[in-house]
Each structure stands twice: as C-alpha cells, then as structure tokens.
Amino acid sequence: MKKIYLDNSATTSMNNEVKNEMDKCISKVYGNPGSFHREGLIAKNAVADSRERVSKIIGSKSSEIVFTSGGTESINLAIKGRAFAMQGKKKHIITSTIEHPAVLETCRYLEKKGFEVSYISPDKDGLIDVNEVEKSIREDTFLVSIIYANNEIGVIQDINKLSKICNAKNITFHTDACQAAGYLDIDVKNLGVDMMTLNGSKIYGPKGVGLLYVKTGTLIEPLFHGGGQEMNKRAGTENVPGIMGFAKALEIVVDEREIEVERLTILRDKLIEGIIKKIPKTKLNGHAKKRLPNNVNVSFLDVEGEAILLYLDSKGVYASSGSACTSSTLDPSHVILAMGIPYEYAHGSIRFSLGKDTTAEDIDYVLEILPEIVENLRNISPFNVDEKKLEVKNE
Amino acid sequence: MSKSLKVLKDKSCSEISDKGDGFSHDGNSWFYTDKVKEHFFHPVNIFRTTEEAKEFEKIADGVGMVGSPACGDGMKMFIMVDQKNDRLKEVKWQTYGCGTAIASTSAFSVMLTKKGGMKIDDALKITPKEIADYIGGIPPRKFHCSVLADKAFREAVNDYFRKTGQLERIKGEKVEVIDNVLKITTADIEHAVLEGAVDFEAVQRKTKVGIHDKNCIPKVKELIEKYKEKYYGDE
Numbered sequence: 001m002k003k004i005y006l007d008n009s010a011t012t013s014m015n016n017e018v019k020n021e022m023d024k025c026i027s028k029v030y031g032n033p034g035s036f037h038r039e040g041l042i043a044k045n046a047v048a049d050s051r052e053r054v055s056k057i058i059g060s061k062s063s064e065i066v067f068t069s070g071g072t073e074s075i076n077l078a079i080k081g082r083a084f085a086m087q088g089k090k091k092h093i094i095t096s097t098i099e100h101p102a103v104l105e106t107c108r109y110l111e112k113k114g115f116e117v118s119y120i121s122p123d124k125d126g127l128i129d130v131n132e133v134e135k136s137i138r139e140d141t142f143l144v145s146i147i148y149a150n151n152e153i154g155v156i157q158d159i160n161k162l163s164k165i166c167n168a169k170n171i172t173f174h175t176d177a178c179q180a181a182g183y184l185d186i187d188v189k190n191l192g193v194d195m196m197t198l199n200g201s202k203i204y205g206p207k208g209v210g211l212l213y214v215k216t217g218t219l220i221e222p223l224f225h226g227g228g229q230e231m232n233k234r235a236g237t238e239n240v241p242g243i244m245g246f247a248k249a250l251e252i253v254v255d256e257r258e259i260e261v262e263r264l265t266i267l268r269d270k271l272i273e274g275i276i277k278k279i280p281k282t283k284l285n286g287h288a289k290k291r292l293p294n295n296v297n298v299s300f301l302d303v304e305g306e307a308i309l310l311y312l313d314s315k316g317v318y319a320s321s322g323s324a325c326t327s328s329t330l331d332p333s334h335v336i337l338a339m340g341i342p343y344e345y346a347h348g349s350i351r352f353s354l355g356k357d358t359t360a361e362d363i364d365y366v367l368e369i370l371p372e373i374v375e376n377l378r379n380i381s382p383f384n385v386d387e388k389k390l391e392v393k394n395e
Numbered sequence: 396m397s398k399s400l401k402v403l404k405d406k407s408c409s410e411i412s413d414k415g416d417g418f419s420h421d422g423n424s425w426f427y428t429d430k431v432k433e434h435f436f437h438p439v440n441i442f443r444t445t446e447e448a449k450e451f452e453k454i455a456d457g458v459g460m461v462g463s464p465a466c467g468d469g470m471k472m473f474i475m476v477d478q479k480n481d482r483l484k485e486v487k488w489q490t491y492g493c494g495t496a497i498a499s500t501s502a503f504s505v506m507l508t509k510k511g512g513m514k515i516d517d518a519l520k521i522t523p524k525e526i527a528d529y530i531g532g533i534p535p536r537k538f539h540c541s542v543l544a545d546k547a548f549r550e551a552v553n554d555y556f557r558k559t560g561q562l563e564r565i566k567g568e569k570v571e572v573i574d575n576v577l578k579i580t581t582a583d584i585e586h587a588v589l590e591g592a593v594d595f596e597a598v599q600r601k602t603k604v605g606i607h608d609k610n611c612i613p614k615v616k617e618l619i620e621k622y623k624e625k626y627y628g629d630e
Contacts, residue, residue, distance in 0.1 A: 301464075302464065302491060303491070304467060304468065304491060304492050304493050304496075305493075306493035306494055307435075307492065307493055307494055307497060310427075310432070310435060310436075310494045311436075314432075314436060323467065323493065324467045332467060342465070343464075343465040343466075343467065344464040344465055346467075347464070347467035378445075379442070379443060379444055379445060380438070380441050380442065380489055380490060380497070381469075381489060381490065381491040382448070382460060382469055382470070382471035382489035382490065382491060383463075383464045383469055383491050384445070385464050
C-alpha cells in the first residue's frame with residue numbers, strides 16, 4: 001500500500017545523516033559531560049561543539065543556548081522562567097489566541113498564580129495585528145510571546161515588527177519558532193527576539209530535544225534545579241546524542257532551506273488549487289501566501305474531519321484534523337475558531353503538512369482520492385449548508 | 396548470535412503493531428477497533444445519494460433528526476414499521492459525523508432490523524452501551540457520538556406515533572431545570588457527562604452549573620453518578 005506522510009507539522013521522520021551521527025555518538029560518547037576524566041571530557045566537548053554549531057546558525061553566542069527536552073519545555077522555561085524572575089515586579093503578559101497549547105496552558109497556569117495575560121486574536125487570515133499588540137502593552141507588561149509560524153494553519157507573523165515594539169519598551173519578546181525552523185530565517189539578530197524556542201522533532205531530528213535561546217541579560221528562573229547544567233538554567237545530565245543529532249538536523253535543514261522552500265511552495269499551491277478546484281464548498285484556512293511552504297489547511301462543509309482522516313488513512317495518506325472529534329477536549333481547533341471561522345467549517349478541517357519526502361506524485365494521488373472521499377461522506381450527510389450564509393466574523 | 400541479542404532483534408521497531416486499539420497520550424483509548432472500522436468503511440442501511448434519501452423521506456413512517464452542522468454532529472433516521480406486528484421493517488439513516496457516529500449507527504440499524512425486525516417497545520430499551528458492546532467497544536471519550544443514533548431513533552419513533560395517532564405512546568425526555576440562576580437542565584448535565592465530564596468539577600467547567608445557584612450542587616452530583624452509570628456502566 002502507498003504510504004504518503006503528510007503530517008510533518010506533527011513530527012518529521014528522521015534524516016539518515018542525523019541518525020548516523022547519533023549512532024556514532026551513542027556507541028562512542030557515553031560519559032557524563034560533568035565528569036572529570038577523559039570520557040567525561042569527550043561528552044563535554046560533544047555538547048560544546050553542538051552548542052557552537054547551533055549558535056552559529058541562529059546568530060547567537062553559544063552561551064545563549066539552553067538545550068532542553070523539546071519545544072514544550074523551552075516554552076515553559078521561557079514564559080514561566082521569565083515570569084518567576086519578574087514576580088513581585090511586573091505581572092502582565094501578552095500572547096495570542098493562536099499559540100500552541102504549550103504557550104496557552106502555561107499562560108493560564110500563570111494567571112492562576114496571579115499574573116495577568118492579554119490574548120490577542122488574529123484577523124480572518126490568521127495574522128496578528130502589530131498595532132493591537134502595541135495597544136495592549138501596559139506599564140507592568142514584561143513579556144510578549146507570539147508564535148512565528150502557526151502549527152495548524154502555517155500563517156507567518158511579522159516577528160521583526162513585533163520585537164521592535166517590545167525592544168523599544170524594554171519588554172522581553174519570545175517566539176515559538178518550532179514550525180518555522182526549516183523554512184524561515186531564524187537568525188535571532190535579524191528577528192530581534194530575546195528568546196526563541198526550537199525543537200528537533202520538526203526538523204528531521206530526534207524527538208525529546210530542543211533549545212531555548214536566551215539573550216544575554218534576559219534573566220530567567222530555572223524550572224529544574226540540580227547540578228547546575230546549561231549555565232544554571234536547566235539542571236540535569238545533558239541528552240548528549242539528542243543534542244548532537246539536533247545540531248546536525250538544524251544544520252541540514254538550514255542548508256537545504258532555500259531549495260526546499262521553493263520546491264514545497266509549488267507543491268503546496270498545487271494541492272491548494274487542486275482541492276479548491278475539484279471539491280465544491282471548500283475553504284482554505286489562513287492567509288494564502290503568508291504561510292509556511294509546507295502547510296495546507298482546508299475545510300470541507302457538510303463532512304466531519306475525523307471521518308475524512310479515517311478514509312485517508314485507509315488509503316495510505318496520513319494527515320490531521322481540527323475536528324472536535326480528534327481533539328481530547330472534543331472542541332474544534334482553537335486556531336480556526338480564533339480566526340472567526342464558523343464552527344461548520346472548523347469541524348471539517350484537514351491539515352496536510354508536506355515534508356522533504358513529499359513528491360508531485362504524492363500530491364496527484366491525494367487530489368485523485370480526496371474528491372471521492374468527500375463526495376461519499378457528503379452523500380450520507382443529512383446537511384447541505386449554504387456556504388453563502390456562513391460569515392467569517394473577524395474583519 | 397547470543398540469546399539476549401536475538402530477543403532485542405525480535406523486538407525491533409519494525410515489529411511494532413499497527414493494528415487495533417491504541418491509547419492516546421492522556422491514557423484514553425483512541426484508535427478504533429477493526430470491528431468499528433469495518434462498519435465505518437462498509438456502513439449498511441444508508442442512502443447512496445441525497446436524492447435517494449429525499450425520496451425515502453416521503454414514504455417513511457417516521458423521521459427523526461438531532462444535531463446541527465455547528466455542533467459537529469448530526470443524525471437523521473428514517474423508519475418503516477410493520478404496523479400489524481408493531482415491528483421495525485426498515486431503518487435507514489444519514490449522518491454528519493465522525494467514525495464512531497457512522498459505525499455505531501450502522502451497527503444500530505442492523506440490531507433493529509435483524510430477524511424480521513425488533514418490536515418497537517424492545518427497540519426503545521436498547522441503551523447506547525449495548526450498541527457500543529455490539530461493535531466490540533468504542534473509545535470512552537467518543538461515547539457521545541454513538542448516542543446520536545439512539546436519540547434520532549427515538550425522535551423517529553415519536554414521529555411515527557404522532558403520525559399514526561398513538562399519542563399516548565410518545566415518550567418525551569423529561570427535562571427539569573436544575574440550576575435556577577443559569578436555567579441549566581438535567582439534559583445539559585447529561586450532555587456534559589456524555590462529552591466526558593465525569594466529575595462535578597469537569598461538569599461545572601463545561602456548564603457553569605452551581606456557580607450562582609449553590610443549592611443545586613448535591614443534586615448535580617447525584618445526576619452525574621446516574622448518567623455515569625447509564626452510559627459508562629461499571630467501567
């Protein structure tokens with residue numbers, strides 16, 4: 001059976017070169033980087049070398065890189081770590097309603113602890129209005145956290161403008177760049193960010209490893225206390241093979257970025273255009289151009305997303321849905337709803353996220369099977385929603 | 396090859412199963428059993444086109460519909476009744492729903508019509524849990540999807556009773572206001588439990604029950620236990 005993996009925003013497969021690098025490391029480097037002997041030194045050098053390579057890619061000092069267990073931990077460290085450092089001084093955070101749950105849930109947790117959070121909604125295309133962020137800034141605002149490129153709809157925010165506003169008012173700016181890493185500029189100087197989250201599992205690297213860039217002078221409280229690793233910002237013996245694999249993976253995606261962006265943009269647009277043309281009552285979610293080259297997120301009226309996923313799965317196509325039935329809360333995607341898109345569309349949303357192995361033939365195959373799947377499900381549906389009567393509310 | 400190495404090799408990643416029931420990160424069963432999938436991919440008693448459904452609606456003895464496109468699920472059921480014997484001759488359906496809704500409704504329609512059709516009174520006694528058991532179980536968190544079929548069926552039967560003048564047989568759901576401030580009803584609590592809120596805190600998060608009307612809290616807790624028992628049994 002065919003196997004077409006179009007869920008690269010959930011996680012990517014591992015690049016063979018990365019695997020080889022990690023295999024080498026696992027069999028040769030086993031010491032604890034904190035040990036005072038030759039094996040320890042080898043491990044310490046391995047981590048230092050990775051830190052150096054990663055810092056070169058993002059344009060930072062190596063002392064500004066904190067290796068973590070992945071995107072969620074980096075985000076927690078950035079937001080909670082910064083909040084705890086500011087406790088008793090300032091208490092206001094600004095973020096958006098289309099963040100990854102790692103940001104939203106961390107902010108909700110901090111609200112319970114006495115912090116105050118403003119959540120900015122995007123427009124109907126998923127774009128955050130920079131002016132609105134600026135208007136929300138208060139005397140006691142100390143942190144703004146906005147996702148660089150959204151994980152569900154792939155919409156890219158103007159990080160540079162956002163960081164400029166924050167820098168001018170001495171507010172720390174953090175961005176979650178997990179989805180952006182393979183496709184966009186992640187140079188921290190160009191972006192002007194104070195903190196940035198990256199992880200390995202979205203860039204053909206290992207799962208369970210990520211980093212937080214913390215600009216010198218940005219104070220954060222550690223979340224893990226122990227042996228003082230990672231410049232006292234994250235205790236715990238380093239995940240040496242993971243860190244080495246992560247550095248290698250980041251080097252490869254950045255190296256191949258330009259070619260991949262060009263190649264995937266063509267495939268993305270082919271898929272979007274094909275779906276809209278072949279299947280009636282369909283809508284693209286998120287801005288058509290200001291989106292990641294690998295993200296296609298479309299809604300089909302009168303069909304439920306999970307049912308589409310099951311059919312796709314049976315034909316060897318793996319995607320994901322913002323349908324209520326595939327979420328653990330049984331609520332449809334908060335990102336799609338935040339754009340003011342009606343529930344009728346949210347329940348029938350499907351995300352195809354392309355990757356390095358996606359070919360034009362794969363896209364052709366999806367375009368060949370998808371219309372029939374949607375048609376079959378519409379045939380057994382008692383509804384026939386008039387799309388002209390559905391309004392997108394955020395203007 | 397040494398023994399320990401062989402064991403390792405046997406358990407390599409390539410041997411990880413892609414079959415059957417799985418569990419999501421929150422520990423709840425997530426993927427469907429092969430039995431559910433079979434009903435999903437090959438549903439029975441459905442219409443092949445919307446025109447076919449429209450034609451059938453004209454001749455059906457009873458039609459019932461619940462849900463809406465905004466809710467994310469909807470179900471329409473059509474019944475034909477052998478009036479002399481008070482048995483179900485045909486049960487057809489349409490659904491806008493997920494895998495569970497489609498599979499459980501398909502299975503339910505088979506249960507109702509096999510062996511010459513069920514007596515209406517017996518059919519009304521079937522619980523959502525029995526439907527779930529019939530298809531080998533469904534993930535607990537998807538339970539509310541399977542209840543749609545049951546509700547639409549009851550609506551269809553009531554419609555039949557109305558059309559044939561058997562008004563005394565119509566059973567409405569007894570809905571009672573529990574929270575007098577927010578006018579939250581027993582049906583709202585039932586709905587919340589079906590959506591997986593199985594303790595008071597979770598039900599309150601979903602419905603806001605008991606925030607202003609604190610007197611209703613003990614009664615709500617009782618109801619939650621009742622609906623838990625009804626839908627989830629001893630699990």
